[in-house]
Amino acid sequence: MSLIEDEPQTVQAEPIRLLTRVICPHCWETFPPEQVLWISEHVELLGDSMLGPERQQRFLPSRFTVGGDAIDARGMTCRNLACPHCHLAIPRALLEMEPLFFSILGSPASGKSYFLTTMTWQLRQILPMQFHVAFTDADPTANRLLNAWEESLFLNAEESHPIPLGNLIRKTELQGELYDTVAYGQQTVSYPRPFLFTVRPQKGHAHADSGRLARMLCLYDNAGEHFQPGQDTTSSPVTRHLAHSRAVMFLFDPTQDPRFRAACRGSSTFSDGMAQNAGRLSRQETVLNEAAARIRRHAGLPHSAPYDRPLIVVLSKLDEWNHLLDTDRDGDHWRTQGGVTGIDMDHIEHLSELLRRILLHYCPETVAAADAFAKDVTYIAISSLGSKVARDPSSSLPSIRPAEIQPISVTAPLLYCLTRTSSRLIPRFVKKGR
Numbered sequence: 508m509s510l511i512e513d514e515p516q517t518v519q520a521e522p523i524r525l526l527t528r529v530i531c532p533h534c535w536e537t538f539p540p541e542q543v544l545w546i547s548e549h550v551e552l553l554g555d556s557m558l559g560p561e562r563q564q565r566f567l568p569s570r571f572t573v574g575g576d577a578i579d580a581r582g583m584t585c586r587n588l589a590c591p592h593c594h595l596a597i598p599r600a601l602l603e604m605e606p607l608f609f610s611i612l613g614s615p616a617s618g619k620s621y622f623l624t625t626m627t628w629q630l631r632q633i634l635p636m637q638f639h640v641a642f643t644d645a646d647p648t649a650n651r652l653l654n655a656w657e658e659s660l661f662l663n664a665e666e667s668h669p670i671p672l673g674n675l676i677r678k679t680e681l682q683g684e685l686y687d688t689v690a691y692g693q694q695t696v697s698y699p700r701p702f703l704f705t706v707r708p709q710k711g712h713a714h715a716d717s718g719r720l721a722r723m724l725c726l727y728d729n730a731g732e733h734f735q736p737g738q739d740t741t742s743s744p745v746t747r748h749l750a751h752s753r754a755v756m757f758l759f760d761p762t763q764d765p766r767f768r769a770a771c772r773g774s775s776t777f778s779d780g781m782a783q784n785a786g787r788l789s790r791q792e793t794v795l796n797e798a799a800a801r802i803r804r805h806a807g808l809p810h811s812a813p814y815d816r817p818l819i820v821v822l823s824k825l826d827e828w829n830h831l832l833d834t835d836r837d838g839d840h841w842r843t844q845g846g847v848t849g850i851d852m853d854h855i856e857h858l859s860e861l862l863r864r865i866l867l868h869y870c871p872e873t874v875a876a877a878d879a880f881a882k883d884v885t886y887i888a889i890s891s892l893g894s895k896v897a898r899d900p901s902s903s904l905p906s907i908r909p910a911e912i913q914p915i916s917v918t919a920p921l922l923y924c925l926t927r928t929s930s931r932l933i934p935r936f937v938k939k940g941r
């Protein structure tokens with residue numbers, strides 16, 4: 508037996524490198540980090556000029572603890588930061604990490620909320636296990652609702668009972684919990700609440716030491732109505748994130764298109780209820796056209812210039828029209844070679860070409876709208892639920908047993924966006940010679 512005497516370990520504080528310019532994920536204004544406000548802690552400092560009497564006062568501090576935290580007017584140590592423009596809370600990591608905005612758009616009931624929820628749930632496992640990238644809530648309070656939806660789908664106590672789909676995740680409201688209201692004098696503005704995640708290389712990643720690759724991922728769950736003309740206003744700038752997005756994911760729901768519906772799985776689960784609940788069998792390309800116009804307007808892009816960032820057309824509810832994809836779709840959208848895991852671009856591009864042809868056959872105007880807007884369009888098919896959606900005989904509503912939810916390719920669109928944004932963070936394999 509040998510005696511081991513460890514030296515006491517000291518924790519080395521790494522120097523914090525602040526960004527020169529911070530973008531607020533609530534109001535999208537930029538500011539230098541030294542202008543960031545602190546949120547007071549003392550109960551007597553209740554009431555903020557912009558957020559109302561029930562929120563703690565925001566302030567620019569003049570006193571700090573030795574640890575660098577601000578001290579409020581009543582001597583309490585403060586820990587939380589706020590944007591100097593809208594006064595809404597922002598995570599500290601936002602001062603150090605570049606934000607990465609990706610927008611998800613689509614008509615009402617196209618499957619955006621289900622897609623967002625199943626995608627983030629799976630990314631929590633796939634990013635660390637396959638890519639050695641940590642994916643964590645940057646602000647658990649801000650992500651509370653999304654976490655509750657994840658629990659409703661994947662940690663449901665009633666997992667072996669059929670539950671109507673509309674009860675697992677409800678339609679995204681146009682007001683309420685998902686929004687924050689700020690008063691700029693007489694003008695009140697309602698901002699959509701962002702879901703914030705930190706994405707950073709960890710042990711095992713080729714650039715594990717490079718803090719510069721870390722990003723703050725900012726996602727939003729809009730109601731489909733927000734993408735209809737006239738729904739984004741000064742008092743409700745619900746889709747302004749589009750202009751900051753590094754990539755746009757447009758959800759196209761084949762079950763909402765009459766031509767596609769005729770070819771869907773006997774339209775069994777969708778025959779009468781769902782698409783009509785969605786309000787209309789919509790012309791979905793109008794949603795894309797409207798989003799394109801907003802991006803041009805807010806990003807100052809001339810009408811003649813094509814959008815130069817990736818546009819991903821995500822064809823949702825694949826479980827309903829799987830049979831149209833006459834191909835061996837097995838296999839992941841990533842592969843490992845020489846000890847490195849990366850996105851399999853051949854696999855993604857091959858499927859994209861197939862899907863484009865299918866869409867061109869049923870809905871040529873959607874392909875035309877995508878081509879007219881962006882020069883870099885990729886088509887990816889997903890199902891948030893898998894093949895076990897069925898009409899519950901007792902309620903006759905489309906339902907699923909949570910234990911049987913098996914999402915298909917839901918992480919592919921975001922992993923593709925990530926590799927297109929930074930191939931050092933998420934590598935990709937392309938054909939030789941390209």
Ligand SMILES: Nc1nc2c(ncn2[C@@H]2O[C@H](COP(=O)(O)OP(=O)(O)OP(=O)(O)O)[C@@H](O)[C@H]2O)c(=O)[nH]1
Binds near residue numbers: 621676827893
């Ligand atoms: N079969 C099938 N149905 C799905 C899938 N994803 C969503 N749905 C159905 O589509 C409905 C709408 O999905 P949501 O995710 O709420 O749609 P949304 O785009 O967020 O809708 P809004 O919030 O109104 O904009 C759900 O209630 C489900 O019934 C899927 O992968 N397969």
Ligand SMILES: [Mg+2]
Binds near residue numbers: 731
């Ligand atoms: Mg929704």
